[in-house]
Structures are given as structure tokens and as C-alpha cells.
Amino acid sequence: MIYLPPLRRLLLPAILFLAIAVFYRSSFNASSLPSFILHSPPPPPEGIRISVSDVQPKLFPTVNVTESHLIPSSKFYYDLYESSKHSNTTWKPRKPIDQPSLNILWQCPVQANRFTNHIRIPVIVRNITQIPPQPLKPETRVFWNPTIISLPYWAENQYLVVSRIVTAGHHQENVMCEANVCYVGPGEDAKLGEKPCTEDDLKLLGPAGGMRCASTPIALNVPPTPAEQCYGKYGTYVDVPGFHDPRVFWSGKGEPLMMVNTQYACFGLWMIDLRTLHPPLQDLLASSPTHPSLGPLKSYPTLTELTRNPPETRSLIEKNWLLFFPSTGESYIHYDLSHPKNTSARGRTFAKLLGNGFTTANLTDPLELPCLLDTDATETDEAKKGGTWHQATNSLSLILCERKDPHCRPSPDNTVFFAVIHRKFPNYLDLPLRYERHFMVWSASPPFSMLGISQHPILMANETASGWTESQNWDDDPTNAAAVAHARMHNSTSEPYGGKEYWAYFTYTVSIAYAWARTGMEEAGEKNVGFLDDEVVLGIGIDDKGQGFARARAKDLVQCLRACPGRGLGSDDTLQA
Numbered sequence: 128m129i130y131l132p133p134l135r136r137l138l139l140p141a142i143l144f145l146a147i148a149v150f151y152r153s154s155f156n157a158s159s160l161p162s163f164i165l166h167s168p169p170p171p172p173e174g175i176r177i178s179v180s181d182v183q184p185k186l187f188p189t190v191n192v193t194e195s196h197l198i199p200s201s202k203f204y205y206d207l208y209e210s211s212k213h214s215n216t217t218w219k220p221r222k223p224i225d226q227p228s229l230n231i232l233w234q235c236p237v238q239a240n241r242f243t244n245h246i247r248i249p250v251i252v253r254n255i256t257q258i259p260p261q262p263l264k265p266e267t268r269v270f271w272n273p274t275i276i277s278l279p280y281w282a283e284n285q286y287l288v289v290s291r292i293v294t295a296g297h298h299q300e301n302v303m304c305e306a307n308v309c310y311v312g313p314g315e316d317a318k319l320g321e322k323p324c325t326e327d328d329l330k331l332l333g334p335a336g337g338m339r340c341a342s343t344p345i346a347l348n349v350p351p352t353p354a355e356q357c358y359g360k361y362g363t364y365v366d367v368p369g370f371h372d373p374r375v376f377w378s379g380k381g382e383p384l385m386m387v388n389t390q391y392a393c394f395g396l397w398m399i400d401l402r403t404l405h406p407p408l409q410d411l412l413a414s415s416p417t418h419p420s421l422g423p424l425k426s427y428p429t430l431t432e433l434t435r436n437p438p439e440t441r442s443l444i445e446k447n448w449l450l451f452f453p454s455t456g457e458s459y460i461h462y463d464l465s466h467p468k469n470t471s472a473r474g475r476t477f478a479k480l481l482g483n484g485f486t487t488a489n490l491t492d493p494l495e496l497p498c499l500l501d502t503d504a505t506e507t508d509e510a511k512k513g514g515t516w517h518q519a520t521n522s523l524s525l526i527l528c529e530r531k532d533p534h535c536r537p538s539p540d541n542t543v544f545f546a547v548i549h550r551k552f553p554n555y556l557d558l559p560l561r562y563e564r565h566f567m568v569w570s571a572s573p574p575f576s577m578l579g580i581s582q583h584p585i586l587m588a589n590e591t592a593s594g595w596t597e598s599q600n601w602d603d604d605p606t607n608a609a610a611v612a613h614a615r616m617h618n619s620t621s622e623p624y625g626g627k628e629y630w631a632y633f634t635y636t637v638s639i640a641y642a643w644a645r646t647g648m649e650e651a652g653e654k655n656v657g658f659l660d661d662e663v664v665l666g667i668g669i670d671d672k673g674q675g676f677a678r679a680r681a682k683d684l685v686q687c688l689r690a691c692p693g694r695g696l697g698s699d700d701t702l703q704a
Contacts, residue, residue: 245586562633
């Protein structure tokens with residue numbers, strides 16, 4: 128027989144347990160638990176958190192900070208060496224611009240246009256059409272601002288394209304399709320996986336061919352979000368449903384992500400995994416022939432707000448943030464560029480994502496000097512004055528050697544991130560006159576210092592820049608320049624003097640992605656990393672009513688940079704870094 132002791136024998140242990148529980152709860156600081164995180168939080172970045180108000184302005188110039196910083200260890204900035212004059216140990220600044228692996232960034236083999244200051248890359252912008260083969264019905268919608276990623280090598284199609292639809296302004300609408308590129312001519316320059324253009328392709332894409340949806344585009348719908356602080360001139364935005372300015376890209380883990388602008392304070396940035404919106408992507412990533420798996424876990428299975436820390440640094444309108452991924456399990460948000468006029472603007476700011484959209488405080492080196500230049504005071508060409516800088520695309524990781532080089536090995540010294548930034552110029556109505564395309568490059572290792580920015584705006588071979596005449600735009604084309612000179616000699620006074628005309632009023636670069644199947648065997652987690660001889664596909668919006676793409680080698684995009692000034696104690700005491 129089983130003997131059960133009387134319940135009173137358990138009374139004393141129960142009282143002791145209750146007393147211990149009460150003492151534990153009363154002395155435990157619950158605020159130390161991270162919100163929404165059910166596991167131990169990751170260790171914070173090295174360094175301490177300080178308030179900017181507690182330090183001398185000479186030491187920490189406030190042009191580069193928000194309210195506070197997480198300061199990385201000084202080992203990220205300095206090398207230790209023994210002074211020849213003193214026995215004590217001293218610090219000296221690193222000089223990354225002297226690293227041989229970065230030399231390719233400063234080389235400038237192309238001469239800039241003497242009027243517009245642009246340099247041209249010998250590739251053209253080609254068209255994109257959302258009309259698939261054998262469409263179910265006539266297509267009358269107008270598509271613009273494409274954001275593009277390449278699909279894994281085992282996919283049936285090459286690319287995934289998300290485009291905005293031109294609407295009357297009462298709502299926002301975006302669609303997605305899988306697409307392929309066709310080529311024109313005998314095919315000597317055709318890329319892996321491309322097919323010759325059909326007559327139907329050329330009818331829709333034009334004589335240069337281009338990219339075409341393989342099936343009817345599908346609408347992308349995400350849950351609505353509240354607009355809590357839209358007032359004044361932004362008050363009408365509350366009544367415009369739908370998201371806008373989508374950016375699609377691969378994470379370091381191989382997740383197909385989409386960042387969108389939708390309501391928050393007024394507008395904010397939110398993230399979602401595309402597999403949630405388009406389940407066939409889940410099946411695709413789970414069917415790798417070389418690495419069988421269920422695909423990477425979703426970091427953003429539902430629409431997730433991306434935040435700033437501290438919250439009071441948020442603006443009513445937040446746009447054009449970009450993410451970068453130093454390793455498989457790490458991600459950072461790059462919020463703002465440094466301000467060229469040293470005003471009270473935020474300056475360069477970025478932070479590490481901790482999970483669920485939450486971030487650290489600003490991690491920018493507080494001694495990093497602004498890399499953007501204010502040239503308005505010395506500029507004599509009125510067409511080059513009044514531009515403002517904006518981030519534009521996602522980022523990619525780049526190893527500064529060629530894939531075909533057997534001695535090329537990735538290392539912290541030769542790995543960088545790059546992205547497109549725009550300098551936006553308005554017309555007399557304060558509407559966009561042109562977006563100048565520049566590339567910015569920063570280190571892929573902490574503290575992720577800015578390294579360089581394009582010296583000259585970059586045009587593709589068939590692009591033009593508003594603000595100058597046709598003949599000035601094409602002055603860097605020797606054949607066109609000769610034709611113009613000949614026409615002028617014969618007293619022709621009409622632009623374009625028998626030469627090339629304008630191609631578009633303005634273009635806007637929306638996305639960058641490494642081209643499809645560069646090696647033929649790359650996994651989704653490798654989509655963000657490339658080499659100098661890899662090709663990059665740029666998604667380009669045309670005049671807010673059209674779309675195109677260009678494909679160029681990475682080394683052609685990041686050439687001819689101006690080195691950033693690095694760290695310093697102020698304008699009178701600058702340390703190159």
C-alpha cells in the first residue's frame with residue numbers, strides 16, 4: 128500500500144518556498160529583461176554609452192551624433208607601437224587609404240565630361256516590361272521604380288522584380304514578378320541563362336532587348352500601419368493607403384527581404400520577408416540541389432517596424448534607410464549620411480539591429496569627419512548648385528580583387544560595402560530636375576568607417592543629365608562632339624546640332640544586386656557578396672513613369688572615388704584615417 132503523508136507535513140516547505148519566491152521577485156529588476164526576447168540577449172558592442180552633453184565639443188563634434196553613442200573600443204581605430212623618442216607606449220592613427228587593397232577605388236581611368244562633370248560607363252540602360260508572354264488580358268498600367276534581386280541558380284527564372292504602379296495619387300500599389308533577360312544579336316556577349324529575344328520581346332522592349340516578366344505580376348499587400356503624427360503639410364498622407372518605395376534584397380543569411388515606407392509617426396520604414404507574401408519563394412529556397420534544407424529561418428515573418436534608438440531621434444518622415452550585413456548573423460541599419468555643411472543635422476548615423484526591429488544607439492565614430500563636401504560656395508556653374516544628398520539603394524559586400532584571380536582571398540582589409548547615393552537637384556518649381564548617381568564605400572569591419580565617395584556623378588552610356596544642353600551632355604562622346612563641331616562650323620544654331628538628343632528627363636537608381644548565376648553554383652546566402660569582376664544589376668526608375676536596368680562590372684562602379692577625411696578633432700586638427 129502507498130502511504131500518503133498528511134498535507135500538514137508539506138505546509139512548512141510550502142511556506143519556505145513562498146518566502147524565497149517573494150524575496151526573489153521583490154529584489155529582481157524586471158526592466159533588465161529585453162522586450163520580446165525569450166533568450167539571453169547578445170552582448171553589447173565593446174565600449175561604453177556616454178551622453179554627448181558630458182564631453183567637450185572639441186573632442187566629440189556634435190555634427191556626427193544623435194543623442195548618445197555606443198563607443199567601440201579604441202582598438203578599432205588605432206594601432207599600438209613603441210615610440211622611438213619615448214619609452215612609453217603611444218597610439219597612432221591607422222591610414223586605411225594607404226592600404227594596397229583599396230588602391231582600385233582611387234584610380235580614375237575615365238575622363239569626366241567638361242560641362243556636366245559626369246563620367247560614363249560603357250553599358251546601356253535597357254527596358255523592363257511587366258507584360259508576360261501570352262498575357263491573359265491587355266496591360267494598361269504604367270510601372271516604375273523597379274527594385275531587383277537575382278534568384279538562386281536552380282530557379283526557373285533569373286530575377287525577381289518589384290515595381291510601383293503609377294496611380295492617381297489616392298493609393299499606393301506595388302506588384303512583383305519573376306523575370307528573365309533576353310539578348311539581341313548572335314549572342315557572343317550573352318550572359319549565362321539568357322535567351323535570344325523574340326519578335327514579341329523586341330516589340331515590347333525595344334531594339335536593345337531587356338528584362339521581361341515570365342508570368343503575370345502579382346499584387347503585394349502588407350497590413351496597414353497607423354500614422355500617428357501626420358500634420359501640417361503631411362496631413363493628407365494619412366488618407367493614402369498602401370506602401371511605397373519598396374526595396375528588396377538578400378540578407379546575410381539568405382532571406383529575401385523587402386523594406387517599405389508606410390505610416391508610422393507619419394512615414395517610417397518596415398520590413399517583411401518576401402516568403403510571407405509569396406510562398407513559392409519558400410519552396411524555392413527549400414529546394415537547393417547542393418544544400419538541402421528548409422531555407423533560412425525568417426527574421427521578419429510579419430511586417431516589423433524598424434526603429435531608432437533613442438526614440439526621440441525619430442523624424443516625422445523617415446526614408447531611404449539601408450541595411451548591411453557584416454556576417455551571417457549580424458545586421459546594421461544605415462540611417463543618415465554625414466552633413467556637408469556642418470550644421471546641426473544628425474550627421475552619419477547607423478546602428479546594430481538587435482531583433483524585432485530594435486536597435487542599439489548610434490554607433491558612428493564620434494570623431495569621424497563628414498565625407499560629403501559642400502561645393503556651392505565655390506561652384507561657378509549654377510546647374511551644379513543647390514543639390515541635397517540622399518541614400519538611394521540597398522548595399523552589397525565587395526571583395527576588392529577579382530574572382531578569377533587564384534590569389535584572391537577575402538580578408539577584413541579587402542572587403543567593403545557599397546551603395547548608391549543620390550545628389551538631388553530641384554528645378555524652379557522645386558520638383559526633381561535630376562538625381563546624380565554616386566557610389567559610397569565603407570569598411571566592412573568595425574567601426575565601419577566611410578572610405579570614399581564617387582568624385583564624379585556616373586551615367587550609363589545612353590543616359591543624359593538635365594540642366595545642360597544635348598551637345599554638352601554628349602561632349603564626352605568623340606563622334607558626337609565631332610558632329611556638333613562640324614554643324615557649328617556651318618552656322619547651325621539649333622540644338623542638338625545634328626547630334627544625339629536627350630534620353631530621359633531624369634533617372635533614379637532604386638536597387639543594386641549581383642547578377643544571376645555568376646558562378647553557376649551560388650546559394651542564397653552568397654547573393655550579397657561579390658568580387659570586382661562580378662556584374663551588378665541596377666534597377667532604374669525613368670521619369671517617374673518608366674523602368675529599366677543596367678548591368679555593369681562592380682569595379683567600374685566603384686572606380687574614381689574621393690577618399691574620405693577619416694577622423695579628426697575638428698577642422699583645425701584633422702587626423703587622416
